[in-house]
Amino acid sequence: MLALATFQNLFPGFIGPINVIWWIVLGLKLVALVDAAFRPRAVFVAADKLTKPGWVLILSAFTLSQIFQxxxxxxxxxxxxxxxxxxxxxxxxxxxxxxxxGRGGWGIRRRRGPRPL
Incomplete structure (x- = not known):
């Protein structure tokens, strides 16, 4: 018998589109958590944002709640x-x-004006 092109056949291991959205949301939360964990503590103070332990605690709690819940x-x-x-x-x-x-990307700063001699 010929297998139909259903979601389960096209993407094995996923139950349905809701499961794919779950993995995307988990990836979003993990990216935010890893980015917050690897930033230096002084940058949070310099940017006048919530402290590093605060962000890491919030993001890890909600990431773990998604995994275990x-x-x-x-x-x-x-x-x-x-x-x-x-x-x-x-x-x-x-x-x-x-x-x-900033927007320069990869930490490369563009020089403005004429080149020094």
């Missing part, structure tokens, strides 16, 4: 999505600017 549509899951979004959209660009990595 199993759902992202719960109350804590939705708050975790908002917390990771706030970190990635608001705090991360401010932290990058405070650490000297």
């Amino acid at each position: 199993g759902g992202w549509l719960s109350f804590f899951g939705l708050i975790g999505i908002v917390a990771a979004g706030v970190y990635l959209v608001d705090a991360r660009p401010a932290l990058r600017a405070a650490s000297g990595r």
